[in-house]
Amino acid sequence: MLLNVHCTPSIQIFVLIFTTDPIEYAPLPAEECLLTARTAGCMVTGSEIICTFTARDGLNGIDDLTEATTADRISALLSSLTTSEKRAARVLLARYPTVGLESVTSFAAQAHVSAPTILRFIAKLGFDGYPAFRAALRHEVDEGRRGPLSIPRPEADTLIGRYATELSEIVSTTLAELNPSDLERVVECLADERRSIFVLGGAFTNSVATHLSFHLRKIRKKVFDLAQSPQQRADVLADISKKDVLVVFDIRRYQADAVVTSQIAAQRGATVVLFTDYWMSTASEFSDFVFRAKVDCSSPWDSLVGLTAIVETIALELDRTRWSLVRPRLEAIEQIRSRLGQCTSSDDVR
Structure with missing residues (x-):
């Protein structure tokens, strides 16, 4: 899959991802574009940067957007959005996730943008359409309602070692995103x-x-x-x-x-x-x-x-x-x- 990610008006990154799963990556901030590309071993040729990543690699701090919440996607992409799309993003984050669960017309009205702007915005977030976007938000709502009665118990044989690693990752991930x-x-x-x-x-x-x-x-x-x-x-x-x-x-x-x-x-x-x-x-x-x-x-x-x-x-x-x-x-x-x-x-x- 070839993904065209705009970094600045004059620079583009073409990322070749070897994976069977659909993965979207966020654009890099302009000032980090060339430096990050060269550090990652990309080929820089004039106004184009050719990079090859595996499915485990990521850009802009997101390793796998299939595990990211919609809010994570917005945070990663915010600097690259148009003024109207940023307005939609901020309205959604301010009333998260309620606004996104409403119709596209209602979302657009509350953000004071057009319905096509909302559709372009969610497309940039990596969703195939508004139904997929709303389904993702509904899934997040369901996850937010989960309690100890609905979560399966772990196996005891690997509990201590694995759990110690999980706790360490929780701390490092949380602080990294501050x-x-x-x-x-x-x-x-x-x-x-x-x-x-x-x-x-x-x-x-x-x-x-x-x-x-x-x-x-x-x-x-x-x-x-x-x-x-x-x-x-x-x-x-x-x-x-x-x-x-x-x-x-x-x-x-x-x-x-x-x-x-x-x-x-x-x-x-x-x-x-x-x-x-x-x-x-x-x-x-x-x-x-x-x-x-x-x-x-x-x-x-x-x-x-x-x-x-x-x-x-x-x-x-x-x-x-x-x-x-x-x-x-x-x-x-x-x-x-x-x-x-x-x-x-x-x-x-x-």
């Missing part, structure tokens, strides 16, 4: 002590939310855990304003109250930071920043190590950038703990 710009901006928000920070975990993700709160309270003041009870949470949400930050954790088998909480905070002007999975909670529609972690593995229970890795990366960056302020706070906390008699010789109490 947007450095978003990470920097979220760290700035969380470091701003003029803001109050409210953290909400779900039934399954509350342990990770608590882990973030622990680090934040060591680093700064005005950090609050939102109650799991929606009724008790309402008392706090009534006071949230544009100077505040809401951090929400919501992964598959998503919680409606987490989505509504995000919506309320956004409507009141707060900055909303969402931690979710690859299928994305619909709370993303109301979020200013979205961090996606890989959660699926051979265990019937989704893994939280990807989310934890993002939390610890943020904590590390906050500590690094604010150490001159963090240190005296930690010293004061340790002195108070000592006076309260809450330190133990084994240092177990934290």
Whole structure:
């Protein structure tokens, strides 16, 4: 199969893929085009680059788009889309995946583009047509609803070794896909002590939310855990304003109250930071920043190590950038703990 990938108006990459399976690859950013081509052993001839890849190779960070979500495809292709196609992409990501499950006419109307633009957009994502695009989104919705009762149990004979590898890959994949710009901006928000920070975990993700709160309270003041009870949470949400930050954790088998909480905070002007999975909670529609972690593995229970890795990366960056302020706070906390008699010789109490 010969795939023509435009890199810049003057440069084209022709990729010859030896595979029986249909695979689409994303265009490279223009500034990386020639360098990446030469590094990969491609033949550069004037305005053309001839590359040969096997089915296991990939471009722009996606090794196999058959395993990628539609959101992954959009992220990989966003820089190469036309202005109208980018408008469609952003509307879809903001209301993911709901908008894509509607008719092409409805999608186009919400994105303020023409129906042919939507069809060109999904074709660039690698779908044969709008039905295939919607089928992929429906599959993602189904995956997002999977729970421990519907996931098969792994065989015991290779469990430990294979699972260790899976967990390592979850962490490395999740961190590799972090947007450095978003990470920097979220760290700035969380470091701003003029803001109050409210953290909400779900039934399954509350342990990770608590882990973030622990680090934040060591680093700064005005950090609050939102109650799991929606009724008790309402008392706090009534006071949230544009100077505040809401951090929400919501992964598959998503919680409606987490989505509504995000919506309320956004409507009141707060900055909303969402931690979710690859299928994305619909709370993303109301979020200013979205961090996606890989959660699926051979265990019937989704893994939280990807989310934890993002939390610890943020904590590390906050500590690094604010150490001159963090240190005296930690010293004061340790002195108070000592006076309260809450330190133990084994240092177990934290």
